[in-house]
Amino acid sequence: MAIDPKKHEMPVQEPSVRAHNFSEVALGYSEETARAEAARCLNCKNRPCVEGCPVNIRIPDFIALVKTGDFEGAYDVITEASSLPAICGRVCPQETQCESKCTLGIRFEPVGIGRLERYVADRHNEQAAEKKTPAEPNGHKVAVIGSGPSGLTCAGALAKKGYKVTVFEALHKAGGVLVYGIPEFRLPKAIVAKEIEGLQELGVTIATNVIIGRTLTVDELFEEEGFEAVFIGSGAGLPSFMHIPGESLKGVYSANEFLTRSNLMKAYEDLPDTPIMKGGKVVVVGGGNVAMDAARTALRLGAEKVAIVYRRSMEELPARREEVEHAEEEGIEFDLLMNPVEILGYQDPEDPRNEKNGFVTAIRCIRMELGEPDERGRRRPVEIPGSEFTMEADTVIMAIGTTPNPLIRNTTEGIVFNRRGGIETDEWGRSSRPGVFAGGDAVTGAATVISAMGAGKKAAEAIDRYLMGEDIE
Numbered sequence: 001m002a003i004d005p006k007k008h009e010m011p012v013q014e015p016s017v018r019a020h021n022f023s024e025v026a027l028g029y030s031e032e033t034a035r036a037e038a039a040r041c042l043n044c045k046n047r048p049c050v051e052g053c054p055v056n057i058r059i060p061d062f063i064a065l066v067k068t069g070d071f072e073g074a075y076d077v078i079t080e081a082s083s084l085p086a087i088c089g090r091v092c093p094q095e096t097q098c099e100s101k102c103t104l105g106i107r108f109e110p111v112g113i114g115r116l117e118r119y120v121a122d123r124h125n126e127q128a129a130e131k132k133t134p135a136e137p138n139g140h141k142v143a144v145i146g147s148g149p150s151g152l153t154c155a156g157a158l159a160k161k162g163y164k165v166t167v168f169e170a171l172h173k174a175g176g177v178l179v180y181g182i183p184e185f186r187l188p189k190a191i192v193a194k195e196i197e198g199l200q201e202l203g204v205t206i207a208t209n210v211i212i213g214r215t216l217t218v219d220e221l222f223e224e225e226g227f228e229a230v231f232i233g234s235g236a237g238l239p240s241f242m243h244i245p246g247e248s249l250k251g252v253y254s255a256n257e258f259l260t261r262s263n264l265m266k267a268y269e270d271l272p273d274t275p276i277m278k279g280g281k282v283v284v285v286g287g288g289n290v291a292m293d294a295a296r297t298a299l300r301l302g303a304e305k306v307a308i309v310y311r312r313s314m315e316e317l318p319a320r321r322e323e324v325e326h327a328e329e330e331g332i333e334f335d336l337l338m339n340p341v342e343i344l345g346y347q348d349p350e351d352p353r354n355e356k357n358g359f360v361t362a363i364r365c366i367r368m369e370l371g372e373p374d375e376r377g378r379r380r381p382v383e384i385p386g387s388e389f390t391m392e393a394d395t396v397i398m399a400i401g402t403t404p405n406p407l408i409r410n411t412t413e414g415i416v417f418n419r420r421g422g423i424e425t426d427e428w429g430r431s432s433r434p435g436v437f438a439g440g441d442a443v444t445g446a447a448t449v450i451s452a453m454g455a456g457k458k459a460a461e462a463i464d465r466y467l468m469g470e471d472i473e
Contacts (some may be wrong), residue, residue: 004036008033012411034116034119047103053450059098089114141227142228146167149453150442155456169206176235180259183262212407218412230436231438233438233442240254247398253292255399259290284397285397290387295327306331311339344364363396364390403446422442424443444467
């Protein structure tokens with residue numbers, strides 16, 4: 001039978017409709033489409049797609065089961081390696097990982113691995129009636145700091161081995177960046193809650209409103225709470241700014257604050273407890289997935305116009321192609337090869353009580369051109385002298401990256417940190433302090449969900465060997 005050269009399209013909401021609601025954009029495969037897509041897999045002997053997966057899911061095996069209609073069998077194969085399949089199927093950059101290695105992709109479009117993973121996980125979550133059974137307790141306690149993808153993955157892997165695991169989350173809701181960072185239209189919160197519920201069924205305890213470094217310290221986890229190992233997966237929640245004039249004006253947000261207010265604090269409601277922008281012109285600075293999320297959220301909150309300002313060209317834009325395409329379809333403008341130099345605000349010195357005082361009115365930018373490649377091989381943006389211009393703006397959102405919060409660094413002895421605030425670890429996630437492991441954005445800085453999961457999974461294996469007195473190497 002001839003192989004279809006193109007992967008089956010993912011059904012989506014119409015752009016004109018979805019731009020005004022927070023419902024999930026991608027609607028998911030049907031059973032017929034999932035099985036047809038699975039039939040495109042060549043089931044290669046050398047399995048390069050598995051090598052491209054940070055958590056090493058046996059991809060050809062689960063796809064073969066989808067092809068035959070054994071969806072629960074496919075789910076079991078996926079969850080041998082991944083604790084969060086419904087999440088990974090939605091937000092992982094498969095195009096640069098497993099799908100980029102797909103042998104079929106040499107001649108045709110690669111198999112839609114992420115779309116199949118999502119289908120299998122969603123089908124299981126809709127139909128599963130039995131709760132998961134906790135493993136036999138092994139008598140050891142492990143603390144996990146942070147309930148984002150690395151922390152949840154580490155907790156799930158250890159719970160399956162019989163460890164008593166407690167996950168400590170600083171906010172009032174578990175999920176970390178999966179809840180406060182990624183919008184509902186890309187990752188429904190019910191999906192995250194369902195995955196966390198599955199971990200709790202395995203025996204994982206979730207403790208919210210606990211700030212490690214304030215409520216408890218790492219030392220207290222060991223000395224007073226009786227934990228034998230600690231995994232730090234606290235993410236990279238400290239936003240970066242450009243340090244240009246006007247960043248302290250009203251109406252300037254970090255993407256972290258903007259998305260947290262919308263995703264976690266429901267700023268989209270008619271009378272929110274924590275209001276953010278309503279209407280007007282919005283400028284988002286940055287070109288990554290977080291910038292796309294912020295821009296598309298602003299549109300759904302009623303912005304009249306949303307523009308993304310990025311200092312390189314479309315070819316260098318780091319966001320996923322799918323997210324960029326969705327943003328363009330929804331009417332978001334891309335102002336490329338330009339960079340902000342100042343944010344302007346309304347000032348009326350004669351009437352200090354004027355309500356407009358201190359609010360953003362415009363953003364001044366300079367045009368850029370691409371010069372010689374930098375140390376990472378990307379062409380360096382260079383300012384074009386005399387090319388400055390002004391864009392109207394009522395809201396400016398800075399989405400130019402994040403770094404780890406310094407709280408744990410400032411309250412913990414014996415752990416080495418790098419100059420960017422990340423924890424120094426070896427390949428197994430071991431820090432310089434015995435019994436303390438780390439992974440995800442707390443180590444690398446802002447990265448992908450699946451890379452954080454891979455780090456959490458590897459650290460869980462190292463913690464198991466450490467507590468069982470085995471050679472980690």
